[in-house]
Amino acid sequence: MLNMTYEYKLEPTSSQSQTFDHWLEVCRKVWNYALRERKDWYNSRSCGINACSLKSEYIIPADSPRPNFAVQCKSLTTARQSNSELKTVHSQVLQQVLKQLEKAFTSMWESGFGFPRFKKKGRMRSFLFPTPNKTVVIGNRINLPSIGLVKFRDSRPIPDGFVVKQIRIVKRASGYFAMLALALDVSIPTTMPHGYALGIDLGLEKFLATSDNELVARPKFFVDAQRKLKSLQKVVSRKRIGSKNWQKAQKKVARYHQHISDSRKDFHFKTAHHLCNQAGMIFAEDLNVKAMAKGMLCKHTLDGGFGQFLSILEYVCFKKDVFFLKVDKNGTSQTCPQCQTHTGKKPLSLRIHQCPECGYEADRDVAAAQVVVQRGLAAVGHTVKMLSEGKATRLPVMKESPSL
Numbered sequence: 043m044l045n046m047t048y049e050y051k052l053e054p055t056s057s058q059s060q061t062f063d064h065w066l067e068v069c070r071k072v073w074n075y076a077l078r079e080r081k082d083w084y085n086s087r088s089c090g091i092n093a094c095s096l097k098s099e100y101i102i103p104a105d106s107p108r109p110n111f112a113v114q115c116k117s118l119t120t121a122r123q124s125n126s127e128l129k130t131v132h133s134q135v136l137q138q139v140l141k142q143l144e145k146a147f148t149s150m151w152e153s154g155f156g157f158p159r160f161k162k163k164g165r166m167r168s169f170l171f172p173t174p175n176k177t178v179v180i181g182n183r184i185n186l187p188s189i190g191l192v193k194f195r196d197s198r199p200i201p202d203g204f205v206v207k208q209i210r211i212v213k214r215a216s217g218y219f220a221m222l223a224l225a226l227d228v229s230i231p232t233t234m235p236h237g238y239a240l241g242i243d244l245g246l247e248k249f250l251a252t253s254d255n256e257l258v259a260r261p262k263f264f265v266d267a268q269r270k271l272k273s274l275q276k277v278v279s280r281k282r283i284g285s286k287n288w289q290k291a292q293k294k295v296a297r298y299h300q301h302i303s304d305s306r307k308d309f310h311f312k313t314a315h316h317l318c319n320q321a322g323m324i325f326a327e328d329l330n331v332k333a334m335a336k337g338m339l340c341k342h343t344l345d346g347g348f349g350q351f352l353s354i355l356e357y358v359c360f361k362k363d364v365f366f367l368k369v370d371k372n373g374t375s376q377t378c379p380q381c382q383t384h385t386g387k388k389p390l391s392l393r394i395h396q397c398p399e400c401g402y403e404a405d406r407d408v409a410a411a412q413v414v415v416q417r418g419l420a421a422v423g424h425t426v427k428m429l430s431e432g433k434a435t436r437l438p439v440m441k442e443s444p445s446l
C-alpha cells in the first residue's frame with residue numbers, strides 16, 4: 043500500500059498549546075500507570091511461592107488476567123467515568139498510549155528490545171489521533187478531534203488522491219508539529235507490465251543507480267544542511283531557555299527543519315519523474331527499511347529517506363501509468379548480471395563488479411540494478427535474456443567507473 047508522512051509546523055494559540063501540554067501529561071500518567079500494572083503482574087508471578095509474600099509489597103490474585111491491551115483498555119474506559127482528568131483527553135488518544143505500551147512489550151519479546159521504561163515529566167513527546175475527522179485540512183488550519191482548528195505554517199499541500207489516516211502531534215524544542223500519515227485512497231489498478239524495463243538500486247554512496255548505467259548522486263545539499271542545522275541548534279543552546287532570543291532561535295531551527303524536509307521531498311519527486319519518463323516498467327529492490335535503519339547504516343539510510351522515495355516513486359508510477367514492482371533484494375550485489383554466477387559478498391569499499399567467470403565489469407550498483415531488472419522481468423513472466431544476448435537491458439555505457 044502507498045503511504046507517506048507529511049509534516050506541518052503548528053502555530054497553536056496559547057490555550058491550544060496548554061491543551062497539548064496537558065494531554066501529553068495525562069498520556070504520560072496513563073503510560074506509567076499501565077506499565078506499573080504490567081510490571082506488578084509479572085513480579086507477582088515470577089517469584090517463588092514462599093518468598094512471594096515477603097518480597098512483594100502487593101499480592102495479585104492468582105486468577106487476575108494478564109494486563110494486556112484489551113484488558114487495560116477496558117479498565118481505562120471504566121476509570122474515565124470517574125476520573126475527571128482522564129475525561130479531559132480524547133479517549134482514542136489515551137487508548138493509543140496503551141497500544142504503544144503493548145507494542146513496546148511485543149518488541150521486547152520478539153526483538154529483544156529492553157524492558158519499557160517509566161517516563162519522567164516532560165518525557166512524553168507525542169500523542170496520536172488514530173481516526174482523524176473527515177476533513178483534516180481547512181485552509182491553513184488543521185482540524186483535530188475535540189481540539190478543533192489549529193493553525194499551521196504553509197507547507198506542501200497533500201498530493202491528490204491521498205487521505206489522512208492518522209495524525210501524530212509531536213512536541214519538539216522548536217514547537218509543536220503535526221505528522222500526517224497519508225495513504226492513497228484508491229486501490230492501485232494493475233497497470234500491465236509493458237514497455238522498456240528499468241531496474242534501480244538504492245545506495246549510500248550514490249543515491250541510486252539504474253540498470254541503464256545512470257548514477258544519481260545524493261544531493262550535496264543535505265550534507266551541508268545537516269551542518270547548518272547543527273549550528274542553528276548550537277545558537278539555541280547558548281540562549282537562556284524561554285527568553286525572547288531563545289524563541290527566535292528556535293523558530294529558525296523549526297523553519298530550517300521544514301525546509302530540509304520539503305527539499306528532500308522535491309528531490310524525491312523530481313527523481314521519480316525522471317525515472318518514469320524513461321521506462322514503461324520500473325523494478326526496485328524491496329529493501330527492508332526498518333531492518334536497515336536498525337543496523338550501522340542507520341543514519342545514512344534515514345537521511346536518504348529511501349522508504350519515502352519508494353513511496354513517492356510508486357505514486358508517480360501510478361500517476362504516469364508506469365508498471366512498478368518491488369523485487370527481492372537479497373544477493374543482488376552478489377550475482378553477476380551477465381552470467382548469473384554468485385560472486386560472493388563484496389566489501390562496501392569495492393565499487394566495481396568484476397566477474398571472475400565471464401569477465402563482466404560494471405559499477406557495483408549498476409550491476410545490482412541490472413540483477414533487479416532481471417528478477418523483476420522474471421517475476422512478471424517476461425523471458426529474461428542474459429546481458430550477453432544484449433536484450434534484457436541495454437549494454438551499459440560506462441560513465442563513472444573505469445573503462446573496460
Ligand SMILES: [Zn+2]
Nearest residue numbers: 378381397400
Ligand atoms: Zn559473470
